Structures are given as C-alpha cells and as structure tokens.
Amino acid sequence: MTDPLALETSGLTKVYGSGHTEVVALRDASMRVRRGEVVALLGPSGAGKSTFLLCVGLINPPTRGTVTIGGKLMQDGPRSLGDLRRFRREHIGFVFQKSNLIPFLSAIENVQVVGELIGRPSSVARRRANELLDALGVGKRAFNMPTQLSGGEQQRVTVARALANQPSLILADEPTAALDSVRGRQVMELFRDVAHRHGTGVIVVTHDHRALDVFDTIYEMEDGLLKPAASTAAKATPPAHDIRLS
Amino acid sequence: MNLAVRDIRHNLGRFVLTTLGVGMLLMVVMGMGGIYRGLVDDALVVTRGVGADLWVVQRDTRGPFAEVSRLPRSLVDRVAAVPGVTDAREFVFHTIQREHRGKPLRMGVLGLGWPTDKGEGLPLIAGRPLAQNHFEMIADESLGLGLGERLRLGKDTYTVVGLTRWLVASGGDGIACFTSRDAQAIQFDEPGESIRLERQARRARADEIDFGRTQPGVLDRASGPAQNLAALPGPAISAVIAHLMPGTDPASVQRSMSGWSDVTTYTGPQQEELLLKGSVDRARRQILLFRVLLTIISAVIMALIIYTLTLDKLHPIALLKLIGAPTRVIAGLILQQSLIMGVLAYGVGYLIGTRLFPLFPRRVLVTNDDLLRLAGIVLVISVLASLLGIWKAMRVAPNEAIG
Numbered sequence: 270m271t272d273p274l275a276l277e278t279s280g281l282t283k284v285y286g287s288g289h290t291e292v293v294a295l296r297d298a299s300m301r302v303r304r305g306e307v308v309a310l311l312g313p314s315g316a317g318k319s320t321f322l323l324c325v326g327l328i329n330p331p332t333r334g335t336v337t338i339g340g341k342l343m344q345d346g347p348r349s350l351g352d353l354r355r356f357r358r359e360h361i362g363f364v365f366q367k368s369n370l371i372p373f374l375s376a377i378e379n380v381q382v383v384g385e386l387i388g389r390p391s392s393v394a395r396r397r398a399n400e401l402l403d404a405l406g407v408g409k410r411a412f413n414m415p416t417q418l419s420g421g422e423q424q425r426v427t428v429a430r431a432l433a434n435q436p437s438l439i440l441a442d443e444p445t446a447a448l449d450s451v452r453g454r455q456v457m458e459l460f461r462d463v464a465h466r467h468g469t470g471v472i473v474v475t476h477d478h479r480a481l482d483v484f485d486t487i488y489e490m491e492d493g494l495l496k497p498a499a500s501t502a503a504k505a506t507p508p509a510h511d512i513r514l515s
Numbered sequence: 516m517n518l519a520v521r522d523i524r525h526n527l528g529r530f531v532l533t534t535l536g537v538g539m540l541l542m543v544v545m546g547m548g549g550i551y552r553g554l555v556d557d558a559l560v561v562t563r564g565v566g567a568d569l570w571v572v573q574r575d576t577r578g579p580f581a582e583v584s585r586l587p588r589s590l591v592d593r594v595a596a597v598p599g600v601t602d603a604r605e606f607v608f609h610t611i612q613r614e615h616r617g618k619p620l621r622m623g624v625l626g627l628g629w630p631t632d633k634g635e636g637l638p639l640i641a642g643r644p645l646a647q648n649h650f651e652m653i654a655d656e657s658l659g660l661g662l663g664e665r666l667r668l669g670k671d672t673y674t675v676v677g678l679t680r681w682l683v684a685s686g687g688d689g690i691a692c693f694t695s696r697d698a699q700a701i702q703f704d705e706p707g708e709s710i711r712l713e714r715q716a717r718r719a720r721a722d723e724i725d726f727g728r729t730q731p732g733v734l735d736r737a738s739g740p741a742q743n744l745a746a747l748p749g750p751a752i753s754a755v756i757a758h759l760m761p762g763t764d765p766a767s768v769q770r771s772m773s774g775w776s777d778v779t780t781y782t783g784p785q786q787e788e789l790l791l792k793g794s795v796d797r798a799r800r801q802i803l804l805f806r807v808l809l810t811i812i813s814a815v816i817m818a819l820i821i822y823t824l825t826l827d828k829l830h831p832i833a834l835l836k837l838i839g840a841p842t843r844v845i846a847g848l849i850l851q852q853s854l855i856m857g858v859l860a861y862g863v864g865y866l867i868g869t870r871l872f873p874l875f876p877r878r879v880l881v882t883n884d885d886l887l888r889l890a891g892i893v894l895v896i897s898v899l900a901s902l903l904g905i906w907k908a909m910r911v912a913p914n915e916a917i918g
C-alpha cells in the first residue's frame with residue numbers, strides 16, 4: 270500500500286433504527302488520516318464516536334458514504350462479510366475501553382492468535398507476540414490468563430494484540446479509560462511511537478484531555494457531526510518505552 | 516495453536532464430566548449391542564455345535580429348543596434309512612433345575628450320541644471329552660462346577676470331566692453334556708416309589724385280563740423295568756439329527772420324509788432361523804430400540820453441552836470475529852470440541868465396557884464390526900451435536916464484543 274493516506278472517509282452517515290426510534294449517529298463524516306498520523310477524537314457521550322470507529326473498522330456498515338483504507342475502497346455498498354473480516358484481520362488493529370481478551374487464552378496466546386489468523390507460522394507468531402509483550406512491559410506476565418492480570422496489564426496486552434498484525438490502521442476506543450493517568454499517557458505515547466515508526470494511522474477516542482499533546486491531529490464530534498478541533502498542539506514528547514518492533 | 520483445546524482446558528471440569536457421562540451412555544449402547552450378539556450366539560451355539568444338516572422333530576412342533584418334542588427312539592433307524600442320509604442320531608435336550616450345594620442349579624442337559632460323539636467338538640477349556648458311556652459329564656463353567664466335582668442327578672452320580680466356555684442354552688442356562696442314555700435317565704428319572712406303584716398297577720391290570728392269565732410271562736414282565744415291555748415305548752428322544760451325503764440337496768431329503776405324518780423336518784439354517792425368530796427376535800428389536808433411544812439421548816446431551824459451552828464463549832467468539840477470524844476458525848472451534856468429546860466419550864465407553872462386560876451374568880459379545888459402526892455413529896452425532904452451537908455462533912455480531 271503506497272497510498273499516503275492510511276484512511277479516508279467521505280460522507281459517512283449512519284442511521285440507527287427507523288421511524289420514531291431513528292437515530293442519526295453519524296452525519297456526513299469525512300476524515301483523512303495520513304500514514305504515521307495519530308488522531309484524537311473527542312466529544313461528549315452519545316456524539317457518535319464509537320459509531321464512527323465501528324464504521325471505519327468495517328464492523329458496522331455505514332448507511333451512506335465510503336471508507337478507504339490504505340488506498341483500498343472498502344466500504345461503498347454491500348460487501349461480503351468474509352472480505353471485510355479478512356481485511357480487518359490483515360490491516361486493522363482494535364483496542365477498546367474494556368479490555369477485550371479471550372478468556373481461555375493466556376496473554377501471549379491472545380497476541381499470537383492474531384498472527385496465526387493471518388497465516389504466520391505458529392512459531393513466528395509466538396516470537397512476535399513475545400517481542401510485543403516485552404516492548405509493552407508485560408513480558409513477565411506472558412503466561413498468565415487474562416483474569417490474573419490487572420486492568421492496566423490487560424489493556425497493554427490488548428494493545429500488543431492490536432499491533433500483532435502490523436496494521437495500517439489502529440482504532441482505539443477510550444483505551445485508557447481503565448488506566449491511571451501515567452499508564453494512560455504511556456499507552457497514548459506508545460500509539461504515537463508505533464505510528465511514527467511504522468507509518469500506521471491511529472485514531473484514538475478519548476476523554477482524557479491531559480494527554481492531548483501526544484496527538485498530531487484532534488477531531489471533535491458532536492451530535493454526529495465531525496470537525497477538526499480548533500487547536501491541535503502536537504508537542505514532541507520522549508516515548509515512555511523504548512520500543513523495538515521488527 | 517488449537518483454540519478448541521485451549522477452551523476445553525478452561526472449562527475442564529464440565530467437559531470431563533460430560534464426556535464421562537456420554538461415555539457411559541455409549542458404553543451402554545455398546546453393551547446392548549453386545550448383549551444382543553451374545554443372545555444370538557448363545558441361541559445358536561448348540562445347533563452350530565451339532566452341525567446337523569437336517570432336524571427331524573415331532574410333527575408340527577418347532578423343535579427341541581422351542582418346545583417339548585418327543586419322538587420314539589426307533590425313528591433314528593427310519594431316518595438313517597432315507598436315501599441321502601449318511602448318519603442319523605438321537606438328539607436329547609431338556610432343561611432341569613435341581614439343588615446342588617444348597618443352591619438351585621439350572622442347566623440344559625444335552626445328550627451326546629455316544630459312541631460317535633464324545634464331545635470332542637465342544638469348546639473345552641479344561642479337562643477332557645467323555646471317556647465312558649455312563650456317569651461322566653462335561654459342564655459349562657457358567658454352572659459353577661469344578662473339574663472332578665461329583666453331582667447327583669436322579670439315582671446316579673456324575674463326575675465333571677471337562678469344562679466348556681459359553682456353551683449355554685438360548686435361555687442363558689449353562690449346558691451340561693452327557694451321553695444320551697444318561698441324559699434320558701436324568702430326564703425321566705422317577706422316584707423309586709412311583710416306579711413301584713406303577714409296576715403294581717401294571718401287574719393288577721394284567722391280572723384282570725385273560726391275556727395275563729394265559730401268558731404267565733406277561734405278569735413277570737409287568738413287574739419288571741418298563742423297557743422290557745414290548746408294548747410300552749422306550750423313553751422318548753427330543754429329535755433326530757441327520758447328516759447328509761455331500762452334495763445332497765436337503766430339500767429333496769425333506770420331500771422324501773414329507774409323507775411321514777408323525778414328524779416335521781427342518782434344515783440346519785431353518786432350525787437356526789426358528790431359534791432366532793422364536794427366542795431372540797423380540798429381544799433383538801427391543802434392544803435395537805433401546806440403542807436407538809440411547810444414541811439419540813447421547814446426541815441430545817452432547818448437543819446441549821456443546822451449545823452451552825458455545826453460549827459461554829459468545830463474547831470471545833464475537834471478539835474473534837471482530838479481529839477478523841474467518842468463519843472456518845469459529846465453526847472449527849465448536850466442531851472440534853464436539854468431535855473431541857465424541858472421541859473421548861467413545862474411548863471411555865470402550866475402556867469401561869471391556870472391563871465391565873465380562874462381569875455380566877450373560878455373555879456380552881462386542882464385535883469389531885459393531886465397534887466400527889458405533890464409532891461411525893459417534894462421529895455423526897458429534898457433527899450433528901455441534902450444529903446447534905455453530906448456528907448460534909454464526910449469529911453473533913462482531914460488535915457484540917464491545918457492547
């Protein structure tokens with residue numbers, strides 16, 4: 270994928286329900302994310318931020334509009350679920366507010382499974398999972414089950430999983446809500462480092478205004494309307510972890 | 516990395532318990548098949564052992580195994596004289612129940628055609644065939660008699676000289692083999708008092724008629740053993756079994772005997788069919804129905820447990836879909852769990868069954884064919900059992916992972 274844009278959406282609209290239960294969660298949302306760009310998405314509850322991520326992440330089909338990821342037009346009408354799933358597993362990484370680990374897999378297996386799903390040999394996927402966990406500071410907990418990890422550790426494993434397929438786009442929905450501000454900031458910085466290092470586009474939905482300086486661009490959403498925030502202060506901050514990703 | 520195994524390890528207790536339960540059910544299915552095979556085998560063991568080409572029995576009866584059949588001993592000579600018959604001998608079989616060592620002892624009494632048949636063809640596991648024409652017996656081990664043990668039947672005492680295995684009558688009673696003379700003696704054993712009374716009555720009748728007075732010898736004979744009376748029949752036999760010359764069509768021999776109004780004839784296969792139809796057929800259908808029911812129950816239990824295991828992991832399944840796992844992976848996860856359960860349950864059933872069945876009072880004959888067929892059925896029900904779970908998993912939307 271040589272397209273300089275990691276993501277481009279245009280006229281993205283999502284209407285839930287119909288008749289008097291109709292909710293327009295997203296109105297004509299257009300966003301461009303360059304490779305290596307880290308975007309924050311702010312907005313009050315119910316604004317449509319999660320809806321936006323679900324549409325961009327090819328999980329919920331938009332009512333109207335297009336989604337182009339890495340130069341590939343992915344959402345412009347009905348597409349087979351199989352196609353979308355394959356694209357997701359190969360090109361998108363997800364992190365959500367609640368840690369979303371598979372309960373019957375250990376930390377390292379949760380990361381490894383992503384590599385295996387895209388066809389990497391088990392040993393390769395495992396080695397990479399190990400590197401990621403080490404880089405995220407949870408290498409020592411690799412063989413623990415999710416229930417044996419603290420909330421922050423679980424979240425870092427989730428981030429490792431989102432990175433395991435070397436995605437071109439990472440979508441994170443309030444990834445730091447369960448973390449203290451120091452840990453929260455570390456995760457944000459981690460996203461930025463990954464983005465800058467590997468040219469990954471990152472969109473992070475957050476309510477945490479203290480870490481906004483980590484982001485390249487800030488968008489705001491209100492009542493389904495998406496617009497760039499007035500001021501985007503992108504200061505350079507040294508990374509909390511020195512990450513070496515092969 | 517195998518997701519199915521990982522999830523099973525996570526839910527080990529429930530999985531193991533269910534597998535054990537299904538395993539026991541499969542064991543019962545296996546055992547019921549074995550019981551049926553055992554029934555058939557037991558029913559046929561005597562007929563097969565005798566290996567007769569033709570059975571001649573009392574007219575309109577179904578033979579010695581089904582009901583009482585009585586024929587005069589002289590019939591043996593009549594049958595032997597029929598063209599195509601190489602040899603004919605008496606077949607004596609009846610069931611008795613006596614007391615031995617303070618416990619009831621029920622056994623089939625089989626008369627061997629001494630001296631042509633001394634029991635060499637029997638499934639002996641210890642001892643030897645009969646060596647003299649009186650007072651020896653070969654007992655089935657299920658009767659609980661030991662080699663050398665002496666058993667009083669009627670007026671005589673018999674010594675166990677040989678032991679057989681699985682030589683039982685169709686009712687399941689162990690069979691003891693005697694010479695046919697002894698077998699008859701056991702069958703028609705009468706208490707001394709009744710013989711004395713019978714002789715007295717005979718003598719009184721003879722006294723009253725002219726014949727008795729004009730022929731003094733008659734009076735002497737009337738007081739003696741019954742077999743010395745030409746006018747009274749000797750003890751009856753159950754059937755006559757005949758072997759035919761090689762290449763002789765049994766049907767043609769049957770035709771030549773069809774004019775005899777006192778007997779009915781059956782070929783070997785006809786006799787086997789009678790036996791199976793009569794004693795085993797209903798049991799067979801009963802057992803078959805039970806097996807079908809148990810198989811269905813196993814399938815339902817498996818389906819339910821696979822389904823609940825799936826319900827428990829709907830969230831991880833949604834998550835797997837979210838991160839893009841293909842349908843194949845998710846359906847495979849459930850199908851594999853079902854197959855693993857089926858295979859393990861089958862193994863459990865087999866292991867427990869092979870240890871338990873020999874302790875059953877009647878033979879449980881588990882054949883390799885039956886085992887293979889059951890294995891096939893288990894695979895099929897494993898697949899069927901997973902369908903419900905797979906169907907549920909397919910309906911999960913990926914965004915349920917973030918709800």
Ligand SMILES: Nc1ncnc2c1ncn2[C@@H]1O[C@H](COP(=O)(O)OP(=O)(O)OP(=O)(O)O)[C@@H](O)[C@H]1O
Binds near residue numbers: 319
């Ligand atoms: N599946 C759905 N069906 C109907 N309405 C929905 C559905 N999902 C979201 N909505 C509605 O769409 C609107 C946007 O919801 P969304 O979850 O995108 O908001 P959000 O910005 O993520 O809020 P929060 O900050 O609380 O997570 C809300 O009014 C919500 O009620």
Ligand SMILES: [Mg+2]
Binds near residue numbers: 318319320442
């Ligand atoms: Mg939300």
